[in-house]
Amino acid sequence: xxxxxxxxxxxxxxxxxxxxxxxxxxxxxxxxxxxxxxxxxxxxxxxxxxxxxxxxxxxxxxxxxxxxxxxxxxxxxxxxxxxxxxxxxxxxxxxxxxxxxxxxxxxxxxxxxxxxxxxxxxxxxxxxxxxxxxxxxxxxxxxxxxxxxxxxxxxxxxxxxxxxxxxxxxxxxxxxxxxxxxxxxxxxxxxxxxxxxxxxxxxxxxx
Amino acid sequence: xxxxxxxxxxxxxxxxxxxxxxxxxxxxxxxxxxxxxxxxxxxxxxxxxxxxxxxxxxxxxxxxxxxxxxxxxxxxxxxxxxxxxxxxxxxxxxxxxxxxxxxxxxxxxxxxxxxxxxxxxxxxxxxxxxxxxxxxxxxxxxxxxxxxxxxxxxxxxxxxxxxxxxxxxxxxxxxxxxxxxxxxxxxxxxxxxxxxxxxxxxxxxxx
Amino acid sequence: xxxxxxxxxxxxxxxxxxxxxxxxxxxxxxxxxxxxxxxxxxxxxxxxxxxxxxxxxxxxxxxxxxxxxxxxxxxxxxxxxxxxxxxxxxxxxxxxxxxxxxxxxxxxxxxxxxxxxxxxxxxxxxxxxxxxxxxxxxxxxxxxxxxxxxxxxxxxxxxxxxxxxxxxxxxxxxxxxxxxxxxxxxxxxxxxxxxxxxxxxxxxxxx
Amino acid sequence: xxxxxxxxxxxxxxxxxxxxxxxxxxxxxxxxxxxxxxxxxxxxxxxxxxxxxxxxxxxxxxxxxxxxxxxxxxxxxxxxxxxxxxxxxxxxxxxxxxxxxxxxxxxxxxxxxxxxxxxxxxxxxxxxxxxxxxxxxxxxxxxxxxxxxxxxxxxxxxxxxxxxxxxxxxxxxxxxxxxxxxxxxxxxxxxxxxxxxxxxxxxxxxx
DNA sequence: CATGAATGAGGTTTCATTCAT
DNA sequence: TATGAATGAAACCTCATTCAT
Numbered sequence: 001x002x003x004x005x006x007x008x009x010x011x012x013x014x015x016x017x018x019x020x021x022x023x024x025x026x027x028x029x030x031x032x033x034x035x036x037x038x039x040x041x042x043x044x045x046x047x048x049x050x051x052x053x054x055x056x057x058x059x060x061x062x063x064x065x066x067x068x069x070x071x072x073x074x075x076x077x078x079x080x081x082x083x084x085x086x087x088x089x090x091x092x093x094x095x096x097x098x099x100x101x102x103x104x105x106x107x108x109x110x111x112x113x114x115x116x117x118x119x120x121x122x123x124x125x126x127x128x129x130x131x132x133x134x135x136x137x138x139x140x141x142x143x144x145x146x147x148x149x150x151x152x153x154x155x156x157x158x159x160x161x162x163x164x165x166x167x168x169x170x171x172x173x174x175x176x177x178x179x180x181x182x183x184x185x186x187x188x189x190x191x192x193x194x195x196x197x198x199x200x201x202x203x204x205x206x207x
Numbered sequence: 208x209x210x211x212x213x214x215x216x217x218x219x220x221x222x223x224x225x226x227x228x229x230x231x232x233x234x235x236x237x238x239x240x241x242x243x244x245x246x247x248x249x250x251x252x253x254x255x256x257x258x259x260x261x262x263x264x265x266x267x268x269x270x271x272x273x274x275x276x277x278x279x280x281x282x283x284x285x286x287x288x289x290x291x292x293x294x295x296x297x298x299x300x301x302x303x304x305x306x307x308x309x310x311x312x313x314x315x316x317x318x319x320x321x322x323x324x325x326x327x328x329x330x331x332x333x334x335x336x337x338x339x340x341x342x343x344x345x346x347x348x349x350x351x352x353x354x355x356x357x358x359x360x361x362x363x364x365x366x367x368x369x370x371x372x373x374x375x376x377x378x379x380x381x382x383x384x385x386x387x388x389x390x391x392x393x394x395x396x397x398x399x400x401x402x403x404x405x406x407x408x409x410x411x412x413x414x
Numbered sequence: 415x416x417x418x419x420x421x422x423x424x425x426x427x428x429x430x431x432x433x434x435x436x437x438x439x440x441x442x443x444x445x446x447x448x449x450x451x452x453x454x455x456x457x458x459x460x461x462x463x464x465x466x467x468x469x470x471x472x473x474x475x476x477x478x479x480x481x482x483x484x485x486x487x488x489x490x491x492x493x494x495x496x497x498x499x500x501x502x503x504x505x506x507x508x509x510x511x512x513x514x515x516x517x518x519x520x521x522x523x524x525x526x527x528x529x530x531x532x533x534x535x536x537x538x539x540x541x542x543x544x545x546x547x548x549x550x551x552x553x554x555x556x557x558x559x560x561x562x563x564x565x566x567x568x569x570x571x572x573x574x575x576x577x578x579x580x581x582x583x584x585x586x587x588x589x590x591x592x593x594x595x596x597x598x599x600x601x602x603x604x605x606x607x608x609x610x611x612x613x614x615x616x617x618x619x620x621x
Numbered sequence: 622x623x624x625x626x627x628x629x630x631x632x633x634x635x636x637x638x639x640x641x642x643x644x645x646x647x648x649x650x651x652x653x654x655x656x657x658x659x660x661x662x663x664x665x666x667x668x669x670x671x672x673x674x675x676x677x678x679x680x681x682x683x684x685x686x687x688x689x690x691x692x693x694x695x696x697x698x699x700x701x702x703x704x705x706x707x708x709x710x711x712x713x714x715x716x717x718x719x720x721x722x723x724x725x726x727x728x729x730x731x732x733x734x735x736x737x738x739x740x741x742x743x744x745x746x747x748x749x750x751x752x753x754x755x756x757x758x759x760x761x762x763x764x765x766x767x768x769x770x771x772x773x774x775x776x777x778x779x780x781x782x783x784x785x786x787x788x789x790x791x792x793x794x795x796x797x798x799x800x801x802x803x804x805x806x807x808x809x810x811x812x813x814x815x816x817x818x819x820x821x822x823x824x825x826x827x828x
Numbered sequence: 829c830a831t832g833a834a835t836g837a838g839g840t841t842t843c844a845t846t847c848a849t
Numbered sequence: 850t851a852t853g854a855a856t857g858a859a860a861c862c863t864c865a866t867t868c869a870t
Contacts, residue, residue, distance in 0.1 A: 019849095019854075044839060055856045060841065123330060125388075167402050170385050171378070178381035181332075195374050199410040203402065206409065226829095251864060253832095262831045263866085273865065433833070433870095458860065469835045474862065537744065539802075581816050584799050585792070592795035595746075609788050613824040617816065620823065666844060667853095676852045677845085687844065 024062050026052040028076070031069055032117055040120035043070075070124040071131075077121065078137040084110075085141065089148045096152035101197035107176050108193045115180040122177075145169065153204060160207055171200060231269055233259040235283065238276055239324060247327035252276075281328050281335055285344040289351065291317075296355045303359035308404040311379055315400045318387040325387065348376065360411060367414055378407060438476050440466040442490070445483055446531055454534035457484075484538040485545075491535065492551040498524075499555065503562045510566035515611035522590050522607045529594040536591075559583065567618060574621055585614060645683055647673040649697065652690055653738060661741035695742050695749055699758040703765065705731075710769045717773035722818040725793055729814045732801040739801065762790065774825060781828055792821060 030052035034043055045066055049056045063069045088103040111118060128134045145165045149156065156164065175196050179189065237259035241250055252273055256263045270276045295310045318325060335341045352372045356363060363371065382403050386396065444466035448457055459480055463470045477483045502517045525532060542548045559579045563570065570578065589610050593603065651673035655664055666687055670677045684690045709724045732739060749755045766786045770777060777785065796817050800810065 023854085045841080046839075056841085057843085057857065058855050061854070064841095066840070163398065163402075167399065170399065171382055171403075171406075174381035174385035175378055177384070178377050191370065192374065192377065195370075195410065196378075198413070199378075199406045202409045202413065203406040206405070252866080253864070256832090263833095264831050264868085265829080267866070268829075437833085459862080460860075470862080471836065471864080472834050475833070478862095480861075577812065577816075581813065584813065585796060585817075585820075588795035588799035589792055592791050592798070605784065606788065606791065609784075609824065610792075612827070613792075613820045616823045616827065617820040620819070665842085670853090677854095678847085678852050679850085681845070682850075 020062070023052075023054060023058060026054060027059060027062065027069065028072060031073055035073075035117045035120040036114065037116075039116050040123045043120060045069075067124060067127050070121060071128060071133075073117075074121050074124075074128060075133055077118075078133070081110075082137065082140045082144065086144045089144060096148065097197075097201050099148075100152075100201065101194065104172055104197045104200075105190065105193040107172060108179050108189050108196075109186075111176040111180040112184065112189055118177070118180065141169065149204075153207070156207060164204060164207060167203075168200060172196065227269065230259075230261055230265060231279075233261060234266060234269070234276065235279060238280055242280075242324045242327040243321065246323050247330050250327060277328060278335060278338070278340075282340050282344075284325075284328065285340070289344065289347045292348065293351045296351060303355065304404075304408050306355075307359075307408060308401065311404045311407075312397065312400040314379060315383050315386050315396050315403075316393075318383040319391065319396060322387040325384070329384075352376065356411075360414070363414060371411060371414060374410075375407060379403065434476070437466075437468060437472060440468060441473060441476065441483065442486060445487055449487075449531045449534040450528065451530075453530050454537045457534060459483075481538060481541050484535060485542060485547075487531075488535050488538075488542055489547055489551075491532075492547070496551065496554045496558065500558045503558060510562065511611075511615050513562075514566075514615060515608065518586055518611045518614075519604065519607040521586060522593050522603050522610075523600075525590040525594040526598065526603060532591070532594065555583065563618075567621070570621060578618060578621060581617075582614060586610065641683065644673075644675060644679060645693075647675060648680060648683070648690065649693060652694055656694075656738045656741045657735065660737050661744050664741060691742060692749060692752075692754075696754050696758075698739075698742065699754070703758065703761045706762065707765045710765060717769065718818075718822050720769075721773075721822060722815065725818045725821075726811065726814040728793060729797050729800050729810050729817075730807075732797040733805065733810060736801040739798070743798075766790065770825075774828070777828060785825060785828060788824075789821060793817065 027048060030048050031043070034047055034051055038047075043066075045056060045059060048069065049059045052059070059069075063072070084106065085103060088106060089099050091099060094102070142165055145168055146161065149161050149164055149168075153161075153164075175192070179192055184192075234255060237255055238250070241254055241258055245254075250273075252263060252266060255276065256266045259266070266276075270279070291313065292310060295313060296306050298306060301309070349372055352375055353368065356368050356371055356375075360368075360371075382399070386399055391399075441462060444462055445457070448461055448465055452461075457480075459470060459473060462483065463473045466473070473483075477486070498520065499517060502520060503513050505513060508516070556579055559582055560575065563575050563578055563582075567575075567578075589606070593606055598606075648669060651669055652664070655668055655672055659668075664687075666677060666680060669690065670680045673680070680690075684693070705727065706724060709727060710720050712720060715723070763786055766789055767782065770782050770785055770789075774782075774785075796813070800813055805813075
């Protein structure tokens with residue numbers, strides 16, 4: 001019969017001690033394990049606590065609610081993603097075509113590896129929409145791609161470049177998701193990645 | 208949607224009488240209405256029954272469980288999809304490029320129109336994997352595309368053609384899904400569809 | 415993770431069949447038993463269901479939430495209260511002083527008999543404030559007292575009469591509550607009732 | 622506030638050092654602030670500790686459980702109450718009628734000011750019943766009133782006086798509680814206080 | 829066949845209290 | 850002694866599914 005206030009999604013408490021950090025880490029790892037093993041359906045707070053070897057109460061000490069756990073996972077995912085994206089696209093030793101190809105390949109692989117996990121995160125996606133973190137992530141990715149295209153196709157006007165960024169992001173993440181829906185042999189993933197890259201490169205050059 | 212011991216997904220009973228057919232239709236229509244209006248969260252058996260003007264018991268007479276309802280929706284969706292796909296791609300009065308472009312455009316629009324509904328179906332997707340119906344649907348679509356490509360690019364060898372089919376399907380449905388994630392103005396949808404088509408056409412010609 | 419809507423307090427469903435009526439009755443009786451035995455603290459939905467020999471689910475089929483159960487009890491209480499109040503005060507065979515005295519006596523007794531039950535209801539009182547039912551009940555009581563005073567003290571002006579009604583209601587219900595806080599022998603209850611009545615009668619005559 | 626096996630209510634430890642006294646005071650003040658601000662619902666041990674700037678552990682060092690905190694508040698309330706009651710009733714410069722009237726007025730005002738706080742304390746009232754402190758408080762109040770009545774109505778026999786005391790206490794505290802249930806303008810409080818006093822005075826004189 | 833009442837496992841969240849540091 | 854992280858029982862409520870009528 002308690003009065004409900006506003007649901008918060010940000011973390012309830014910054015872990016300050018070692019034990020706390022350990023707990024949070026354990027929870028996040030347990031969450032990933034559960035999502036990968038049981039999918040979104042098995043992702044319950046009780047199960048997380050059990051898998052993390054922690055009590056439900058402790059869980060709620062660091063995450064105000066279930067969504068907050070997913071949100072943390074998503075945030076971590078985003079950060080990792082942006083990092084490797086940038087690392088590959090910026091590497092000046094290869095042609096931009098090669099870098100794009102490499103990025104796509106790597107992206108498809110990571111999608112395939114963690115398919116059920118991503119799927120569960122996507123299920124909860126409506127919760128993230130428009131959070132500052134989500135917007136931040138979008139901007140960061142757009143910046144990386146924008147820089148990349150500025151270098152690859154310097155003659156492109158800003159409007160066309162903006163559209164190209166949207167198309168690039170959409171295509172790669174879309175096909176990445178789709179590809180990860182079924183279990184596929186590496187060769188097939190490679191082939192799809194190469195095809196996607198070829199396709200995009202040809203299209204970009206024709207702009 | 209608790210874990211089940213023996214999940215049955217095929218319909219429990221073939222409706223043989225008019226009343227039964229009417230009931231099944233009412234249930235499916237109600238389901239679509241609910242999915243579109245309330246999303247996957249509001250999709251409960253009680254609600255379906257109420258919206259369809261039917262008792263829960265009757266609902267269970269024709270659908271062994273909740274997933275079966277979703278499955279029927281998915282099947283219907285598939286059939287409709289294949290139908291319009293074929294209709295557009297086969298139309299001999301236009302160049303194959305124009306037909307492909309038209310198909311993609313129409314597909315993106317339909318995805319955007321029924322976004323929440325598709326999302327709900329996708330949530331339950333793991334259930335369909337490898338059912339005879341799903342396989343049937345895949346085959347049907349592959350046949351349509353195969354015929355289309357045979358006409359468009361007659362010189363393509365069978366291996367390349369198979370790969371092209373996979374890529375075509377994957378790309379279009381992937382981007383279609385992605386595009387429908389946000390509300391977009393028609394002009395943007397058109398642009399994305401055109402870009403996708405251009406990209407694919409260029410790639411196909413380069414094979 | 416379900417979206418919460420507006421908490422309703424009115425009954426979820428009008429019982430239409432005999433079994434349903436029986437269930438609702440069983441629930442209400444069980445609730446009263448629990449409140450009397452265990453107080454407000456032991457008044458949980460699970461306990462109610464158990465005591466009523468019913469499943470939690472059934473409970474929630476007829477009462478949307480815990481407060482609704484209390485509300486029903488309160489409503490019943492109110493109805494009964496108004497009824498006996500009117501019955502005593504209207505009885506033309508006795509002087510108005512005697513009727514007032516009788517009403518107060520009877521009221522104190524009933525308060526004492528069901529003390530823990532009333533207390534639990536009072537705990538939930540904030541929920542009722544301003545519901546149509548509560549307002550209705552207030553009006554009904556005010557009407558009864560107004561008619562009574564109009565007959566007893568016909569010369570009283572409307573402003574004074576309104577104030578007298580407020581004072582009467584407040585005093586009687588207040589002392590009634592207080593009296594019921596401790597277990598008291600009937601003689602003491604009688605004495606307090608008589609004193610209250612004398613006090614009020616003297617005061618009313620002096621207006 | 623789950624059922625307890627051995628409810629201890631007296632303080633766990635007499636604070637002997639300055640720091641301890643300070644802590645206890647801080648806790649009590651914080652408790653009052655919380656009760657007034659958030660009502661009984663927000664009155665949790667964690668919140669008390671936070672508001673008092675103390676750790677939960679320290680809280681439990683001086684109060685064996687939550688009820689003990691409430692009990693201490695109640696005790697303080699009682700003491701303050703008795704003090705001001707005595708101060709007004711003993712003041713020899715006014716007639717006893719004026720003093721009684723003044724006392725009631727002041728009492729109603731204080732009830733109204735701290736309504737939510739009293740309500741929360743009342744919720745826990747069952748715990749106090751029959752504790753030595755409660756009995757002590759009762760006696761103290763009875764003594765004050767007894768002295769007052771001895772002066773005001775010296776001819777009253779002891780039995781009648783005892784009954785008058787009971788009636789006085791009951792009536793005033795009862796109506797005081799009731800009055801504080803709704804927010805009321807000062808004028809209305811004054812009127813009710815005056816009426817209560819008039820009523821009681823007339824009744825006392827008629828004994 | 830149809831109905832819809834009944835079931836109860838299971839999900840989320842809170843909070844008094846303990847205990848290792 | 851002080852701290853506050855950890856605990857876990859217990860509360861509320863939902864909903865897929867069954868079954869008596």
